Amino acid sequence: MPNVKLTKRVIDSAKAGTKDTILWDTDLKGFGCKITPAGHKVYFCYYRTKGGQQRRPKIGDHGVLTCEEAREVAKRWLAEAGIGGDPGGSLQAQKTQITFDAFADQYLEQHARTKKKASSVAADERNLNNHIRPMFGKLPIAAIGRMDVVCFHQKMKGKPGAANRCLALLSKMFNLAELWGFRPDNSNPCRHVSKYPERKLERYLTKEEFKGLGAQLQEKKLEKGMGPIIAAIIELLIFTGCRRDEILTLKWDDVSCNDRCLYLKDSKTGAKIVHLNSLALDVLQGLKLTQDNPFVFPGEKPGQHFAGIEKAWQRLRKKINLSDVRLHDLRHSFASVAASSGINLPMIGALLGHREVSTTQRYAHLSADPLRQANEEIGKKIAKAMRKK
Template sequence: MARRKLNKSIVDRLQAREREYVEWCGVLRGFGCRVRPSGVKSLIAQYRVGGRNSAVRKVTICKYGVPGCPSYEEARKEAEKVLARAKLGDDVAAQKAKDRAEMTVAQLCDDYVVNGSDHKKPSTNATDKGRIERHIKKLLGSKRIGEVTRADVEKFLRDVADGKTATDEKTGKFGRAIVKGGKGTATRTVRLLGGIFSYAVARGYIEKNPRIGVKVYADGKGERYLSAMELEQLGEVLREAETTGLPWQLNDSANSKHRPKQAEHQREIISEHAIAAIRLLLLTGCRAGEILNLKWSQVDFERGFLNLADSKTGAKTVLLGAPALQILAELPRIAGNPYVIVGERKGRPRSDLKRPWKRITSRAGLHDLRLHDLRHSYASVGAASGMGLGIIGKLLGHASPATTARYSHFADDPLRRASNSIAATIAAALAGPAEVPLAHERPADHG
């Protein structure tokens, strides 16, 4: 049986699998297409230098199908050259590794973004790129990767924490890029830097990761949650914000003609969609992005679920307690806009909650409270009620996608009762002394 030649048509049809694999050419030995679980394809050349017992070398010719990269025919010709040189004892992979050991940190970061981060979610990659451009390249970008030491990484950690990369730049006509630095940013950026150097080690660019042994600052994540009294304070301010409005925070340096002249105009009513978003974050334990990007088509009123196609942990189902369902049922839908939490742009969701959140937490005296702390508060209420960590984890979407996707049998099990109980407790605190519906009751109007 004739061996099959690897051609463009075959490469185009290759599908991703659970694990990485290589489809080899039966004619040009050592030439193949590597397919990663993410679906990214790379054309490679594999050979040995020095006989049968020598180490296997691999050279990535190019990524396949990526704009700006060589065509399939060009890549195959390049592979032929690499394999021909290998037969003459020329180790192309070793030479490339030597050349890359001389690359700068900035060049390594660019290489990592293109070739080493395809397993990450787009939102994570966007965050990584921001940290690379604003911190890593600014402080270490010009340094050769083979010269970076543990002491350099430790100094980088301190410099970011001390605000040496802090900036406040204008981006476009209205936007601003504010980079503050601090210990949390320093810790997360050093962890990213460590991952980038791990990639360099795996590729053979350097022998040792200089991030190893560097002690980072404690993130402090997950430590802040609302007490019962703070929940009441927040609930009171939310009611004030959507009814009578919050008092204006006048800027002494502002032009006097822009200030409201009458007392009754010196209050600001916060958007009902922004208020609903904050309440939903508290009552569901969702992440801010999950609520802001929520579409009405993802809300299952009949069974009481949010069916999220994408989240930090992939597709997941969020159980809704009765108070959360009531908020969704009473929230007005905007014609032509598929999103639950609408913004000012037609057909688009609200982009963030920074301004209303700052106004609300300032009024409530909760200056250190982050939006993500609402998720921690949801979990803490459940834990304080004696619910098992397994149940809390499932409600927060920490279980595997396969488990959370099977939501049909959750209707009357402990997860449903737990969701209702947490939401009812939080809703009662937000509502203050007023009577709230029983947790098992659902609104008759599904919106």
């Protein structure tokens, strides 16, 4: 731990090591700069309280504060400590008094909006505003305990899916509260709170249902206005197995008819390639490019994509008695047809863009259907041979 007069030049030239490096100032005892292995440089002040406790509160980051500005703060803190004060303890006490509402705002600004997709940020905001803030908003973040979380989770037992998503969000937020110094380490109150079991909704279209849907889509294509666009969106969902938003936000720059592929720059699982069969390709080639709108399915407002597919689907499915079928079930149906056709699970996972093998495993029972059929045929042939005289 070298001692040197701390200056901008000295700190700028200091190199990071394999562990934290501490530079102590020779002009002001207790004033220092820590350099992490990642190269992060932080000014701090070291002193002992009247009761003998060691303190090393952070003053600020190098670059945000100049060396001289940090030294002036250190002088004030050391002077306060010299007369029995505890500036570092006061800062910590102020942090722990922050309310959940204030912390939630900080979480959204410093974490969610910088590290999550826009759709995930919107989901966090809905869960916070509709469920979490009404329960915890006015409480100090440091005062929320496990029983508070248990009671909150139990109040939402009628909505197990929403309850589990809120629990996961809270757990992440409390982990960050520890990281940012608003709660002690290892104090996450969500720990040991068990999630509710959820029933996965999986609905596959039958051959007859596909037939009825196909007839309805043909009628939709003949309608004026947005009818043909709605039909094309649904057909593309059926023939690609894509997620709804992957198709709604699809841009012409993402489409390569020559390669027969969609090159999606972003999706739920990151960038991915969607291979187009001839039917999906026909749908795309039947669409017209809209001037001044990059989206394959343009909305009514300039520069925006079509946004009314959910309401359109609800009206359409009601006409053909498919009221329990969601748009996402078209993706499940694509996978179920693949599985029952004998296509192996890794291939199905690749077609759907699954990142985890376990996600595709839900179709394992369907992939066994061709094997059962083959096994049945073999058994019948053997039995027939055994009965011959």
